[in-house]
Amino acid sequence: MPSLSYLKAINRALGDEMERDRTVFVLGEDVREGLTNATVGLLVRFGPERVLEAPISEQGFTDFATGAALGGRRPVVEYQVPFLLLLVLEQIANQANKISLMSGGQAGVPVTYLLTPAGRRAGWGAQHADQPYSVFGHLGVKTVLPATPADAYGLLISAIRDDDPVVVFAPIEAHGVRESIAPADLVPVPLGVGRVHRAGADVTVLAIGHLVHDALAVADELDGEISVEVFDPRTLYPFDWNGLAESLDKTGRLVVFDDSNKFCGLAAEVLATSIEQMRLVAPPARVTRPDSAIIGISAAADRALLPSREQLAAAIRRTYKNGR
Amino acid sequence: MVADHAGSSAEDLYRTVRLIRRFEERAIELVRAGNVASGIHPCIGQEAVAAGIGAVLRHDDVMMTSHRGHGHNLAKGSDPARLLAEILGRTTGVARGRGGSFHPLDFTAGIYGATGTLGHGGPMAAGVAWALAQDGTDRVAMCVFGDGAVNQGALLEGLNLAALWQVPAIFVCENNHYATTVPVQVVVAGSIIGRAAAFGIPASSHDGMDPNVVLAATEQAVARARSGGGPSFLEFSTYRYEGHHTFELSAGLRYRGDDEVAAWRARDPVELQGRRVRVQRRQEIDAEVDAVIDAATKFALDSPEIEFDEGLDYLYATKMRLRPGADNA
Numbered sequence: 248m249p250s251l252s253y254l255k256a257i258n259r260a261l262g263d264e265m266e267r268d269r270t271v272f273v274l275g276e277d278v279r280e281g282l283t284n285a286t287v288g289l290l291v292r293f294g295p296e297r298v299l300e301a302p303i304s305e306q307g308f309t310d311f312a313t314g315a316a317l318g319g320r321r322p323v324v325e326y327q328v329p330f331l332l333l334l335v336l337e338q339i340a341n342q343a344n345k346i347s348l349m350s351g352g353q354a355g356v357p358v359t360y361l362l363t364p365a366g367r368r369a370g371w372g373a374q375h376a377d378q379p380y381s382v383f384g385h386l387g388v389k390t391v392l393p394a395t396p397a398d399a400y401g402l403l404i405s406a407i408r409d410d411d412p413v414v415v416f417a418p419i420e421a422h423g424v425r426e427s428i429a430p431a432d433l434v435p436v437p438l439g440v441g442r443v444h445r446a447g448a449d450v451t452v453l454a455i456g457h458l459v460h461d462a463l464a465v466a467d468e469l470d471g472e473i474s475v476e477v478f479d480p481r482t483l484y485p486f487d488w489n490g491l492a493e494s495l496d497k498t499g500r501l502v503v504f505d506d507s508n509k510f511c512g513l514a515a516e517v518l519a520t521s522i523e524q525m526r527l528v529a530p531p532a533r534v535t536r537p538d539s540a541i542i543g544i545s546a547a548a549d550r551a552l553l554p555s556r557e558q559l560a561a562a563i564r565r566t567y568k569n570g571r
Numbered sequence: 572m573v574a575d576h577a578g579s580s581a582e583d584l585y586r587t588v589r590l591i592r593r594f595e596e597r598a599i600e601l602v603r604a605g606n607v608a609s610g611i612h613p614c615i616g617q618e619a620v621a622a623g624i625g626a627v628l629r630h631d632d633v634m635m636t637s638h639r640g641h642g643h644n645l646a647k648g649s650d651p652a653r654l655l656a657e658i659l660g661r662t663t664g665v666a667r668g669r670g671g672s673f674h675p676l677d678f679t680a681g682i683y684g685a686t687g688t689l690g691h692g693g694p695m696a697a698g699v700a701w702a703l704a705q706d707g708t709d710r711v712a713m714c715v716f717g718d719g720a721v722n723q724g725a726l727l728e729g730l731n732l733a734a735l736w737q738v739p740a741i742f743v744c745e746n747n748h749y750a751t752t753v754p755v756q757v758v759v760a761g762s763i764i765g766r767a768a769a770f771g772i773p774a775s776s777h778d779g780m781d782p783n784v785v786l787a788a789t790e791q792a793v794a795r796a797r798s799g800g801g802p803s804f805l806e807f808s809t810y811r812y813e814g815h816h817t818f819e820l821s822a823g824l825r826y827r828g829d830d831e832v833a834a835w836r837a838r839d840p841v842e843l844q845g846r847r848v849r850v851q852r853r854q855e856i857d858a859e860v861d862a863v864i865d866a867a868t869k870f871a872l873d874s875p876e877i878e879f880d881e882g883l884d885y886l887y888a889t890k891m892r893l894r895p896g897a898d899n900a
Contacts, residue, residue, distance in 0.1 A: 296705065299736075301732075302728075302731060302732070302735070304728035304731060304732065306694070306724060306725040306728055307694040307697075307724075307725055307727075307728025307729050307731065307732050308694070308728070308732060309694075310691050310693070310694035310695045310698065310725055310728075310729065311694045311695070311697050311698035311701070311729065311732050312698060313695050313698060314635075314683075314684075314694065314695035314696060314697060314698020314699040314700070314701070314702070314712070315698040315699070315701055315702045316698075317633075317683045317684070317695070317698070317699055317702075318633075318698065318699040318700075318701070318702025318703055318706075318712075319702055319706070320702050320705075322698075337688060337691070337725075338691065338725070341687075341688060342686065342688075342691055342695070346676070346684070347885050347886060347887060347888045348669050348883065348885050348886045349666060349669055349670045349674040349676055349685075350666050350669070350670060350676040350678065350885070351664070351665075351666035351667025351668065351669040351670065351676075351885050352667065352669075352884070352885035352888070353666065353676060353677075353678040354676075354678055354683070354888075355887075355888025355889075356888075357888075387886070387893070409889060410888035410889050411887050411888050411889055411891075485891055523898065524898070
C-alpha cells in the first residue's frame with residue numbers, strides 16, 4: 248500500500264478538488280513555486296490563473312478572496328507564517344465570516360484559509376511559531392487541525408466544499424507523519440466530527456493536531472498501567488461535543504493536550520464544557536503552552552514551554568489517581 | 572422601482588437625486604421618532620455621485636459600498652421600501668433586517684458589500700471583478716468609499732492587486748472632505764488620486780455635485796473596464812450637509828462652520844439637476860417620489876421585526892447553530 252505524507256495529502260487534496268471543481272483556485276505567496284510544498288505541481292496542471300501568485304499583501308489578498316468567493320469562486324488562500332492569520336483577522340472574522348449574516352443569507356463566503364506551516368519553528372524567533380487556532384474558534388470561524396495525512400486530505404476537501412469560511416491549520420510537527428493508505432480510501436472527512444484514535448477505559452486524552460501523535464505514544468507507554476483513550480476532535484470549531492461526551496461516559500476522566508496558550512485557549516473551553524455538561528468522576532486537567540507563551544526563541548527554551556509527553560503522562564497519572 | 576438601471580436622461584438623474592434626498596430625509600425623521608436603533612450616516616448633499624454612477628452601472632454589475640451607502644443602493648436599484656425596512660431592522664428588508672443601515676447588502680441589486688471597517692470593499696471589489704472577468708463577461712465591479720478610507724492599507728493593497736491583474740474594477744472616492752470630524756488635509760498626505768496613479772491606475776478628480784459630470788467620468792471608466800482596459804480611480808468632490816451620523820443631531824459638534832455648509836448647499840445637486848427638467852415634469856417626479864417614499868414608510872413600519880431568537884439565523888451559510896450563552900435546561 249502506498250505511503251502518503253502529510254504535505255502530499257494536502258497537495259493531493261488541492262489538485263483533486265481543482266480537477267473536480269473549476270471554481271477552486273489557490274492564491275498566496277510563492278504558490279507557483281510551491282514553497283511550502285502544498286501547491287507543488289499545481290501551476291503546471293492548472294495554469295497561472297488558478298495558481299494566483301500574490302504580492303506580500305495579506306490583508307489585500309484575503310479581502311480579494313472574499314470578493315472572488317462572492318463572484319462564484321472557491322478560493323484557497325495560503326499563508327506561510329502563523330501570525331499572518333491574525334494580521335488578517337479583520338478580513339476573515341469581521342468581513343468574510345459575517346457576510347452570510349449581514350446579507351440575511353443571500354450569500355456565503357466559501358473561502359479556505361490554509362496555514363500550511365502552523366505552530367513551532369525552533370529558533371526562528373518570536374514571530375514565527377504561534378499557534379492561534381483558539382482565536383478563530385472564539386470568533387466562530389470554522390477551524391480544523393488535521394493530525395494525519397488522511398484527515399488532512401479529507402478535512403481540506405470538506406473545508407473547500409463548505410459554504411462558509413474555514414481555516415485549516417496544518418501543524419509543522421505533523422508534516423513528517425506518513426500513512427499507508429490506498430488512494431481510494433482518501434475521502435472527505437466531515438467538519439465537526441471527531442475520531443477515537445485509540446480506545447481506552449480509564450482516562451480520555453483529548454488531543455488535537457500534531458499532539459495526537461504524542462498522545463498516542465504516551466498512551467502506549469502507559470499501557471498496562473492506565474488504559475488511555477485518545478480522542479481527536481479534528482475540527483476545533485464546530486466542536487464535536489457529542490464525541491467527547493461519549494468518551495467521558497466511558498472513562499469519566501479527562502486530560503486535554505493542546506498546543507494553544509493556556510489563557511482562553513481551546514483546553515480552557517473544553518474543560519469548562521466538560522465540567523458543566525459531561526460525566527466526570529475527577530477534576531479534568533490540561534497540558535498547554537503557558538499563558539501568552541512566546542515560542543521559537545531557542546530549541547531549549549521551547550522544550551521548557553511546549554506541552555510535552557512528560558507533562559501529559561504526569562497529568563494522566565494524576566487524573567487517574569484522583570478520587571480513588 | 573427596480574429597473575434594469577436608473578437611466579441617464581436629465582429626468583432620470585433628477586428622479587434619482589430627488590429619491591435619495593427624500594429617502595434620507597424620511598430616514599432621519601424615523602431616526603428622530605425612535606424607529607431606527609442604529610441611527611444612520613446620511614448622504615444628503617452627496618446624491619449626485621450616487622445618481623451618476625448608478626446611471627452608468629448595469630443591473631448585473633456589482634457594487635461594494637460603505638456605511639454611507641443608502642444612496643448607492645437606491646441608485647443601483649434597491650427597492651426603496653425594502654431598503655427602508657432594512658434600516659428599520661425588519662425581516663422584509665433587503666438583507667432580512669440583518670444588515671441594517673450600515674450593511675444593507677442587496678444581491679438582487681448587485682450590492683455585494685457595505686463594510687463598516689473602511690476600505691475593505693476595495694480589495695473585495697478587485698476579487699469580484701477578477702472573477703467576473705474570468706467568467707468571460709463584460710460585467711464590472713465598483714467600490715465606493717469616502718476620503719476617510721484612502722489611508723487604509725487594505726484599500727491601497729487592493730489597488731495594487733487590481734492594477735497587477737488588470738481587473739474590471741472602478742474605485743470611486745466620494746471625497747466629502749471629512750473623515751467623521753477630521754478634515755481631509757489633516758490626515759491625507761499627498762493627493763487622493765496620486766495613490767491610484769502610483770499603481771499605474773488611470774485616476775482623475777471631478778466635481779461631485781453635478782450628476783452630469785459624475786455620469787461622464789463614470790462612463791469613461793466603466794467603458795474602460797468593460798473593454799478589458801483594467802481598473803480606474805475616480806475622485807468626486809462632494810459634501811454631506813448633515814453630520815457624519817445622526818448622533819450629531821444632539822452631539823453639538825463644531826468641526827465645521829455654518830458658512831462652509833451654506834456654501835456647499837448653494838451648489839445643491841437636487842436643485843442643480845431640477846433646473847434641467849421642465850417645471851411641470853419636475854413636479855410630477857416630485858409627486859411620484861413622495862408617493863414612493865410614503866409607501867416605503869408604510870411598508871417598513873408595517874413589516875415584522877426580527878424575533879427574539881432569530882437574530883443569528885443566517886450566521887452560517889450552512890445553517891450551523893450556536894450553543895446558547897446560558898444553559899437553562
